[in-house]
Amino acid sequence: MKHQDWEKRVAYLGPEASFTYLATKGIFPNEWLMPYTTIPECIEAVSEGKVDYAVVPVENALEGTVPLTIDYLYHEANLYVVGEVLSKIQQHLMVHKAQVANWQKIEGVYSHSHALAQCHKYLFYRFSSVPLHQSSSTAAAAKFVADHPDKCIAAIGNSSSAQKYDLEIVEPNIHDFHFNHTRFFVLSKENSRLPMEQSEGKAKTTFMLTLPTNVSGALHQVLSVFAWRRIDLSKIESRPLKTGLGDYFFIIDILADENELMVKGAKEELEALGCTVKSLGTYYTYLTPE
Numbered sequence: 096m097k098h099q100d101w102e103k104r105v106a107y108l109g110p111e112a113s114f115t116y117l118a119t120k121g122i123f124p125n126e127w128l129m130p131y132t133t134i135p136e137c138i139e140a141v142s143e144g145k146v147d148y149a150v151v152p153v154e155n156a157l158e159g160t161v162p163l164t165i166d167y168l169y170h171e172a173n174l175y176v177v178g179e180v181l182s183k184i185q186q187h188l189m190v191h192k193a194q195v196a197n198w199q200k201i202e203g204v205y206s207h208s209h210a211l212a213q214c215h216k217y218l219f220y221r222f223s224s225v226p227l228h229q230s231s232s233t234a235a236a237a238k239f240v241a242d243h244p245d246k247c248i249a250a251i252g253n254s255s256s257a258q259k260y261d262l263e264i265v266e267p268n269i270h271d272f273h274f275n276h277t278r279f280f281v282l283s284k285e286n287s288r289l290p291m292e293q294s295e296g297k298a299k300t301t302f303m304l305t306l307p308t309n310v311s312g313a314l315h316q317v318l319s320v321f322a323w324r325r326i327d328l329s330k331i332e333s334r335p336l337k338t339g340l341g342d343y344f345f346i347i348d349i350l351a352d353e354n355e356l357m358v359k360g361a362k363e364e365l366e367a368l369g370c371t372v373k374s375l376g377t378y379y380t381y382l383t384p385e
């Protein structure tokens with residue numbers, strides 16, 4: 096198929112075989128997938144209309160929120176979440192095939208900062224004196240190792256990246272906790288939603304909210320707005336507003352559709368209380384096959 100035959104362009108944190116690529120391929124198997132080096136570049140590509148969607152990591156079960164994604168969405172972009180993808184994350188240690196015999200003597204480990212953090216205990220106990228190097232993604236690390244056959248170095252990443260860049264997995268499943276999943280947002284300029292088919296079928300909405308200044312008990316009031324309406328929240332987290340110490344905005348994930356009467360009412364009441372509320376839209380959750 097030629098590029099111009101593809102209907103949608105989708106930016107993702109590349110290169111090919113990154114975890115974001117696998118999530119993107121899972122939800123867009125037939126679209127034109129375009130790799131970008133950083134999360135802001137993916138987000139800008141949608142904002143500037145170069146692509147229809149961008150897929151970016153937003154939260155990991157071991158490491159928590161991906162601050163760059165949330166902060167960029169709040170401070171720099173005006174986009175909507177049209178879907179989310181949940182993927183199981185398995186991290187493996189891999190080396191160039193020319194270095195397999197020497198892998199216990201590696202002189203450097205390369206990976207994305209989140210992947211290094213997910214394997215912290217393993218690296219601490221097994222390779223405590225070996226320098227760790229951050230890459231723009233796990234697949235970028237695998238590619239770097241592939242491009243340097245003479246160096247005794249390793250990458251941490253998934254089995255697809257080992258395959259794609261022809262590396263050998265020398266120690267599989269080195270992530271510190273078994274339940275390792277990452278959540279990815281699919282972003283668009285339109286407040287639409289990807290079709291429900293193949294999703295889990297339950298609607299989810301994300302609000303970004305700031306509290307009125309100097310009001311005691313403001314957060315308590317916000318939570319009561321949801322509580323008395325029996326609106327289920329799956330996440331609430333604060334991030335710095337970057338205007339001074341103690342200034343925060345909140346990300347709130349709601350297990351309901353923004354068009355439901357109770358959610359509309361909640362938004363109105365929050366605004367009446369002096370909060371600024373921005374809805375990132377309602378979307379469905381997709382699982383990538385394990």
Ligand SMILES: O=C(O)C(=O)C[C@]1(C(=O)O)C=C[C@@H](O)C=C1
Pocket residue numbers: 108112113114115116152155161184207209210231232233234277
């Ligand atoms: O480096 C990759 O392969 C990515 O897609 C990025 C990323 C992340 O930002 O959390 C995605 C999933 C894993 O948690 C590790 C890294």
